[in-house]
Every structure is written in C-alpha cells, then in structure tokens.
Amino acid sequence: xxxxxxxxxxxxxxxxxxxxxxxxxxxxxxxxxxxxxxxxxxxxxxxxxxxxxxxxxxxxxxxxxxxxxxxxxxxxxxxxxxxxxxxxxxxxxxxxxxxxxxxxxxxxxxxxxxxxxxxxxxxxxxxxxxxxxxxxxxxxxxxxxxxxxxxxxxxxxxxxxxxxxxxxxxxxxxxxxxxxxxxxxxxxxxxxxxxxxxxxxxxxxxxxxxxxxxxxxxxxxxxxxxxxxxxxxxxxxxxxxxxxxxxxxxxxxxxxxxxxxxxxxxxxxxxxxxxxxxxxxxxxxxxxxxxxxxxxxxxxxxxxxxxxxxxxxxxxxxxxxxxxxxxxxxxxxxxxxxxxxxx
Amino acid sequence: xxxxxxxxxxxxxxxxxxxxxxxxxxxxxxxxxxxxxxxxxxxxxxxxxxxxxxxxxxxxxxxxxxxxxxxxxxxxxxxxxxxxxxxxxxxxxxxxxxxxxxxxxxxxxxxxxxxxxxxxxxxxxxxxxxxxxxxxxxxxxxxxxxxxxxxxxxxxxxxxxxxxxxxxxxxxxxxxxxxxxxxxxxxxxxxxxxxxxxxxxxxxxxxxxxxxxxxxxxxxxxxxxxxxxxxxxxxxxxxxxxxxxxxxxxxxxxxxxxxxxxxxxxxxxxxxxxxxxxxxxxxxxxxxxxxxxxxxxxxxxxxxxxxxxxxxxxxxxxxxxxxxxxxxxxxxxxxxxxxxxxx
Numbered sequence: 001x002x003x004x005x006x007x008x009x010x011x012x013x014x015x016x017x018x019x020x021x022x023x024x025x026x027x028x029x030x031x032x033x034x035x036x037x038x039x040x041x042x043x044x045x046x047x048x049x050x051x052x053x054x055x056x057x058x059x060x061x062x063x064x065x066x067x068x069x070x071x072x073x074x075x076x077x078x079x080x081x082x083x084x085x086x087x088x089x090x091x092x093x094x095x096x097x098x099x100x101x102x103x104x105x106x107x108x109x110x111x112x113x114x115x116x117x118x119x120x121x122x123x124x125x126x127x128x129x130x131x132x133x134x135x136x137x138x139x140x141x142x143x144x145x146x147x148x149x150x151x152x153x154x155x156x157x158x159x160x161x162x163x164x165x166x167x168x169x170x171x172x173x174x175x176x177x178x179x180x181x182x183x184x185x186x187x188x189x190x191x192x193x194x195x196x197x198x199x200x201x202x203x204x205x206x207x208x209x210x211x212x213x214x215x216x217x218x219x220x221x222x223x224x225x226x227x228x229x230x231x232x233x234x235x236x237x238x239x240x241x242x243x244x245x246x247x248x249x250x251x252x253x254x255x256x257x258x259x260x261x262x263x264x265x266x267x268x269x270x271x272x273x274x275x276x277x278x279x280x281x282x283x284x285x286x287x288x289x290x291x292x293x294x295x296x297x298x299x300x301x302x303x304x305x306x307x308x309x310x311x312x313x314x315x316x317x318x319x320x321x322x323x324x325x326x327x328x329x330x331x332x333x334x335x336x337x338x339x340x341x342x343x
Numbered sequence: 344x345x346x347x348x349x350x351x352x353x354x355x356x357x358x359x360x361x362x363x364x365x366x367x368x369x370x371x372x373x374x375x376x377x378x379x380x381x382x383x384x385x386x387x388x389x390x391x392x393x394x395x396x397x398x399x400x401x402x403x404x405x406x407x408x409x410x411x412x413x414x415x416x417x418x419x420x421x422x423x424x425x426x427x428x429x430x431x432x433x434x435x436x437x438x439x440x441x442x443x444x445x446x447x448x449x450x451x452x453x454x455x456x457x458x459x460x461x462x463x464x465x466x467x468x469x470x471x472x473x474x475x476x477x478x479x480x481x482x483x484x485x486x487x488x489x490x491x492x493x494x495x496x497x498x499x500x501x502x503x504x505x506x507x508x509x510x511x512x513x514x515x516x517x518x519x520x521x522x523x524x525x526x527x528x529x530x531x532x533x534x535x536x537x538x539x540x541x542x543x544x545x546x547x548x549x550x551x552x553x554x555x556x557x558x559x560x561x562x563x564x565x566x567x568x569x570x571x572x573x574x575x576x577x578x579x580x581x582x583x584x585x586x587x588x589x590x591x592x593x594x595x596x597x598x599x600x601x602x603x604x605x606x607x608x609x610x611x612x613x614x615x616x617x618x619x620x621x622x623x624x625x626x627x628x629x630x631x632x633x634x635x636x637x638x639x640x641x642x643x644x645x646x647x648x649x650x651x652x653x654x655x656x657x658x659x660x661x662x663x664x665x666x667x668x669x670x671x672x673x674x675x676x677x678x679x680x681x682x683x684x685x686x
Contacts, residue, residue, distance in 0.1 A: 003671075007569040008544060010524045014569040015667045080659070080667045094547035095568045151658030159657025168658070176663030181353045201351060204437035225438045226350040226357040278662035305661075313656050314502025315494030315511070316423070318648075319621035320519030324358045324423045328346075 002081055002100025004173075005092075012177055015100055017080045035163055037113060041077070042164040044111035050074040054105060055134055057127055070124070071131045072108045073169075079104035080170065087144060087173050101144055103171040107131050110165055116154070116272075117165055118263035125256035128167060132279075133252065135169055136245040140284045145171040147179060147283045150244070155274025157309040167277075175283045182280060183300055190299035198301035202236055211329050213336045214261045218254025221262050223329035223336070230311060230327035231270060231336065233262055235304040244281040244302040259304075265339035266308060273308040280305070345424055345443025347516075348435075355520055358443055360423045378506055380456060384420070385507040387454035393417040397448060398477055400470050413467070414474045415451045416512075422447035423513065430487060430516050444487055446514040450474050453508055459497070459615075460508055461606035468599035471510060475622075476595065478512055479588040483627045488514040490522060490626045493587070498617025500652045510620075518626045525623060526643055533642035541644035545579055554672050556679045557604045561597025564605050566672035566679070573654060573670035574613060574679065576605055578647040585625040587645040602647075608682035609651060616651040623648070 003016045041049035047065045055073040062068035075083075081102030089098040109117055109128045117125060136148050152167040153159040175183075189197040205211055205222045213233060214221040221235050235258050241247065247255070266273055281302040317323050346359045384392035390408045398416040405411035418426075424445030432441040452460055452471045460468060479491050495510040496502040518526075532540040548554055548565045556576060557564040564578050578601050584590070590598070609616055624645040660666050 005569040007567070009528050009540065010521075011528070012569065012571070013665050014571060015665060016671055017667055017669050018671065092568075093551060094543060149659065149662045151662050153657045157655075159655045170659060170663075172663070172665075176665055178353075178662065178664035185352050185354070197352065200437065208436060224350070225435075226348040226355065228355075228357060276658040276661055278658055280662065307661060312500075312502045314496045315619040315621055316492065316513060318619055318650060319492045319494050319521065319623065320513075320515070321521035321524075322356050322358060322515075322519055324360055326360050328359055328361070 001085060002079075004098045004100050006096040008095060013174060015080050017078075017100065035113075040113055040164050042072075042106075042108040042111075042162070042166060043113055044069070047072075050106075051077065054138075055131055057131065067111075069111060071110070071127045073131055073135055074106055074108065076104040076106050076168070081172070098173065101173050103139055103142075103145070103169070105135060105169045107135070107167040107169065108164065109167060113164055115165055116263075116267070117152070118260055118267050120260070122253065122256055122260065125260050126252050129247075129252040129256055130249075132167065132169065133245050133247060136281070139169075139171045140245065142171070144173055145284065147172045147175045148281070149176070150279040150281075152275075152277040154277070155272075155309070157274035158276045160274075179280060179283065183282075186299045186301075196240060196299055196301065198236060198303065199240065202238065211333045213265070213333055214258060214340050216254050216257055218251055219258040221258050223333045225329060227325055227327075227329045227332070228323040229307050229309070230325060231266065231273075231308045231332045232329070233306045233336070235259065235262065235306070237301060237303070240298070240301055242282040242297050242300045242302060244279060261340045262306060262336070265336045266306075268342075269335050269339035270308065270310070273310055275309060276307045278305045278307070279303075344428060345422075347441045347443050349439040351438055353520075356517060358423050360421075360443070378456075383456055383507050385415075385449075385451040385454075385505070385509060386456055387412070390415075393449075394420065398474055398481075400474065410454075412454060414453070414470045416474055416478055417449055417451065419447040419449050419511070424515070441516065444516050446482055446485075446488070446512070448478060448512045450478070450510040450512065451507065452510060456507055458508055459606075459610070460495070461603055461610050463603070465596065465599055465603065468603050469595050472590075472595040472599055473592075475510065475512065476588050476590060479624070482512075482514045483588065485514070487516055488627060490515045490518045491624070492519070493622040493624075495618075495620040497620070498615075498652070500617035501619045503617075522623060522626065526625075529642045529644075539583060539642055539644065541579060541646065542583065545581065554676045556608070556676055557601060557683050559597050559600055561594050562601040564601050566676045568672060570668055570670075570672045570675070571666040572650050572652070573668060574609065574616075574651045574675040575672070576649045576679070578602065578605065578649070580644060580646070583641070583644055585640045585643045585645060587622055587624040604683045605649060605679070608679045609649075611685075612678050612682035613651060613653070616653055618652060619650045621648045621650070622646075 005014050044067045051074055053065055053072050053074050056069040057071045058068045081100045081104050083103050085099055085101050087098045087101050132150050139145055139148055148171045150169050186197045202220055211223045219235055220238055221233055224234050282300050347356050349356050387410045394417055396408055396415050396417050399412040400414045401411045424443045424447050426446050428442055428444050430441045430444050475493050482488055482491055491514045493512050529540045545563055554566045562578055563581055564576055567577050625643050
C-alpha cells in the first residue's frame with residue numbers, strides 16, 4: 001500500500017510509492033526510449049496489456065477491452081495511489097501519515113501510436129476532454145476523494161515515460177497545498193473587493209492585450225504576467241465556473257480549439273518542446289470542511305496552466321519558491337501569437 | 344535592469360533576467376559540454392575572465408585578481424539580479440513589480456578544473472564555507488537586502504552550466520515564500536508548545552535512528568521523514584542557531600566533515616548523482632518588519648537540504664506541491680549510512 005507522509009515544517013504531503021521503486025542505477029535514464037509497437041500497451045488491439053478499462057468512446061459499438069475505441073481510460077499499471085482501502089490517518093511518533101488511497105488513471109488520447117494532441121482533429125481533442133470530464137464526474141462520488149488533478153507530461157524532460165499520447169488523472173484524499181493557496185487567495189480577494197480574482201486578471205489581460213495569445217467565445221489564452229517558465233500559458237474560461245466537470249459540450253469544443261491552437265503554436269514556434277499541462281479545478285468536498293476556502297462557487301475559477309520545459313528547476317527555485325525566467329511574457333506572446341495566426 | 348514581478352494569485356515573485364536571455368533553439372541543450380581549459384573562467388591564471396573578485400583566500404599572499412588563491416568569490420557574469428539601483432516597488436496596472444536589485448555571486452571552490460566538493464580535503468571544504476560566511480556577513484550590511492540564499496547546482500540535471508566546482512549566492516530584496524513558510528511554521532510551533540520545531544525533529548530522529556545517516560559533535564545528517572526526492576538529506580546543527588553566518592570556526596569544520604561524508608556517500612552509493620544543495624538561514628531584516636515570523640532567534644534553526652536529482656519534477660508535482668517518491672527514507676538511509684562507513 002502506498003503511504004502519504006506529511007512534512008512537519010511546511011505541511012507538504014509526500015506520496016511514497018514502493019511499487020514505482022527503481023534501482024539507483026536505473027534512475028538516470030532520462031531519455032525516453034521509443035516504445036516498440038509490439039510493446040505499446042496503448043495500441044489498438046493491445047487492450048489486454050492494461051488493467052480493465054474504466055471508460056471508452058466506441059462510435060461503432062464493440063465490447064469493452066476490445067478494439068474499435070477512439071479514447072480509452074484505464075488504471076495506471078504502476079499507480080502512485082491505490083483505490084482500495086481506508087485512509088487510516090494516524091500519528092507516527094512525532095510525524096503524520098496516512099495510507100495512499102486515491103486513484104491514478106491514464107486517458108489514452110488516441111489508438112494511433114504517434115499522434116500528439118495538437119495534431120488531432122477538433123473532434124479528437126474534444127473527445128479527450130469528454131473522457132476527462134466523465135472520469136471526474138464519476139470519481140467525485142467517492143467520498144474519500146477531495147481533489148482530482150488532471151495533468152499531462154509531454155516528453156521525457158516533462159517526466160513522461162511512455163511516448164504514446166496520454167493524459168493522466170490523480171484523485172487525492174486531501175486538497176493539495178498549491179490548490180489551497182489559490183483558493184485562499186481567491187477567497188480573500190473576493191471578501192475584500194466583492195469581485196472575482198480570475199475575472200479581474202482576465203479583464204486586465206484583455207484590456208492590455210500585451211500578453212493575449214488566443215481567444216474564442218469560451219476561452220482566453222494568455223502568458224501570465226509573472227510566468228515561471230519561458231512561454232508559459234494560462235487557458236482561462238471566459239465565464240465564471242468553479243468546476244471543470246460542470247463544463248458543457250459547447251465549452252469543451254471551445255477548450256479543444258484553444259488547446260489545439262496553443263499546443264500547435266508551441267510545436268511550430270519552439271520545435272515541439274516538452275511540456276507539463278495542469279488543470280486546476282475546485283475541490284469536491286467543499287461543503288464538508290469549515291475552512292475559509294470552501295464556498296468558492298463565486299470566487300474560484302477553474303483553469304489550465306501549460307509549462308514548457310525549456311529551462312530547468314534548480315537550487316534557486318527549490319530554495320526560494322521564486323523562479324528565474326529569461327523571457328518576458330510579452331516577448332513570448334508575440335512569438336506564440338504569430339504562430340497561432342500562421343498555424 | 345532585471346525585473347521582479349509578483350504573481351497576483353499565489354504571491355510568488357518571478358525574476359525576469361533579460362541578460363540571461365537565450366534563443367528558443369538554445370534552450371534544449373541539457374547536456375553540459377565539458378569546458379575546454381582555455382575557456383574555463385574559474386581556472387587559476389584566468390582571473391581576468393571574471394569580474395573583479397569580492398573575496399579570496401591567498402595563504403601565501405599575492406595581489407587580488409591574480410593567481411595564488413584557494414577559494415575565490417566573484418560576481419556572476421550573467422547575474423539574475425543587479426547590485427546597483429533602487430527597488431522602485433510599484434503597481435503595474437493590476438499587477439506588482441520592482442526592479443531586480445540584489446546580488447548574484449559565484450564561490451569558486453577550488454582553482455583545480457576537476458575537483459568536486461566531496462573530494463576536497465577537510466580544510467578545503469572548510470575554506471568554501473568560510474568564504475560563504477564572509478560574503479553573507481558582508482552583504483547583510485546592505486539594508487536593501489532581506490535574505491541570502493546559498494545554493495549549489497551540481498551537474499546538468501541540477502541546472503549547472505559550468506563544470507568547474509562552484510557554489511552560488513543570491514541576495515534578495517524580499518524574503519522568499521519557501522523561507523516564510525518555514526519561519527511561520529517554526530513560530531507557530533514555538534508559540535503553541537514553547538519548544539523549537541527543529542530541535543524536536545532532531546530529537547525524534549535521534550530517538551528513532553531509522554533515518555540517521557551521519558553525526559558528529561556539531562551536526563546531524565538525516566533523510567527527512569517526508570523526503571521529496573529519493574536519498575534527500577538534511578544537515579542540521581545540533582545547537583540552536585538561527586543564522587548560518589553566526590557559525591564559529593569550529594562549527595564550520597564540523598559542517599565540512601558532515602558535507603564531505605554525505606556527498607561522498609552519494610558519490611559512492613549512487614555513482615555521482617547530480618544534486619541541488621540549499622542553505623536556509625534566517626532573514627536579516629527581522630527587526631524592521633512587524634510580521635509574526637520576525638523574532639526567531641529561538642524558534643528558527645538554519646539548516647541545509649541536499650536534493651539528488653535522480654527523479655524529475657513533472658505535472659503532478661507542479662500541480663499539487665506534493666511529490667511522488669519511490670524510495671522510503673529508511674531505505675535510503677541504510678544505503679547512505681553503509682556508504683559513509685566504508686567511504
């Protein structure tokens with residue numbers, strides 16, 4: 001059973017996953033070896049290589065765990081957290097621990113072995129988002145889960161270990177510290193000003209225009225004023241919505257277009273950089289906890305961060321929480337905006 | 344002039360350093376090319392390749408910026424922050440910014456082109472620590488500076504761009520968020536329990552012994568209970584001291600031995616892994632600010648974190664602030680302890 005341990009100083013939880021254990025000499029293999037087709041567990045016809053599927057889109061029907069799918073969601077074979085069991089939160093001498101209960105799923109974006117997300121058709125990207133929405137809706141019913149993170153590691157420098165295009169989902173028994181910080185800030189802002197922080201950021205960005213990369217009826221893509229990484233972008237819904245999984249079908253089509261344009265601009269302007277994509281949505285259990293960040297339908301807005309991994313994270317970043325970024329977001333914006341126009 | 348911008352949601356400051364700007368196609372060179380001796384600015388005899396020195400140890404005398412030194416501190420040629428100028432904190436539309444005033448220095452650990460810190464003699468490592476202490480003492484007099492981070496990036500995966508052994512120092516006009524979190528936690532613990540949090544961690548570790556790697560009269564080295572990275576270690580002074588730069592000569596000899604043993608254990612047990620080393624000390628300006636974490640001589644203790652970069656930082660870590668670690672600290676400890684005994 002994986003184990004969660006809490007840092008006694010900063011309150012950070014660490015997931016210890018012995019099933020993902022690797023020998024010291026194996027740690028170093030940073031380059032991702034291309035998977036041979038016969039070894040690719042995400043290929044059509046290889047459905048038996050994965051645990052039984054949790055969700056799939058099969059437009060022409062067909063049995064579960066067989067071919068004929070366009071998107072398929074399966075449990076991670078080497079999960080960081082396990083669905084079975086109880087949390088058993090407890091003191092461990094001076095420290096705090098709990099069992100690593102949660103879910104770790106893989107959204108296989110396409111049956112094709114080499115089709116990156118930005119090269120998919122608009123319906124193709126939309127299907128991936130539908131699969132994410134459906135899984136979050138399902139997992140939100142499990143009362144042990146407080147939060148779901150949807151994320152995508154593209155390329156070895158971004159932590160991917162499998163080249164076949166996929167997104168991941170981890171459901172957690174606690175609301176993560178990074179999300180709590182955003183929720184607290186949004187709440188404090190709302191209480192002080194009676195306005196939504198994310199709406200005000202969007203207004204500031206649309207008024208200035210210097211950091212606007214792309215916009216359609218549903219979403220605005222911009223390079224954040226205090227971007228951590230060169231060419232970092234934020235994809236923000238234009239209408240107030242705390243929960244990603246409350247998105248309408250029309251919302252998902254608009255989001256698919258925004259992602260396609262942005263990831264396409266990265267691919268053409270920066271030569272297919274590795275990147276991390278993170279979706280921050282509101283926690284599920286907000287009525288059960290008395291904290292100040294729990295009534296956030298009006299003050300928090302779900303959004304996506306895309307972090308190209310062109311620069312590393314080193315001692316300064318770990319030691320301060322600050323980042324050194326050599327590229328101003330205004331410069332990054334002009335490069336990316338140009339690429340979306342000619343993409 | 345570099346610029347600091349504040350994230351309006353989480354309050355994180357980002358340092359924009361146009362002088363460190365690189366073209367998009369250059370970002371990807373992750374492997375550090377070996378520096379040719381004739382191009383190594385840190386080699387003895389190449390003193391003119393760097394800005395004028397700020398500190399040096401020359402046991403047999405000799406002029407500044409000439410040969411004969413054992414340790415030498417120079418300004419970074421491509422500084423993330425600049426010493427000249429005023430902060431000019433200001434609103435920038437909806438956002439906050441200030442000038443990138445600070446200091447960015449390089450402690451060249453040795454004149455030899457290929458001598459890692461753990462292979463240096465005990466007096467050699469002690470000299471590096473003396474240079475750090477001296478620079479912090481000097482910079483603490485500049486009233487614009489609130490905090491100094493001493494850090495070391497060893498190897499390309501840890502962000503190093505220069506193979507010649509060196510440590511870095513960045514003086515900042517604000518106390519970083521990561522340090523504030525530790526200061527707040529230490530203060531709250533002290534107020535609640537009338538005990539020092541770091542002393543209690545040390546007591547818990549010495550009582551259990553399961554995570555103790557090395558100990559001498561001055562310092563204890565242990566793998567933290569909630570380690571973020573496999574084989575992460577913490578080097579903690581055994582006597583209460585908030586400021587690293589108040590360390591005595593005897594303290595620095597003890598610290599040098601603890602570092603030598605720990606880094607030597609990494610080199611032998613893990614085959615010279617890349618790592619980040621971070622020194623967290625108390626901020627200087629604690630009497631000037633009314634915050635609750637400003638009277639911390641009793642509640643905060645300076646310490647060092649060493650983070651081997653065997654695993655990456657990916658979407659899950661960025662999205663949650665949690666870390667997935669495949670190696671329990673108890674297992675890491677037994678590997679490292681064995682290596683210190685036979686090192």
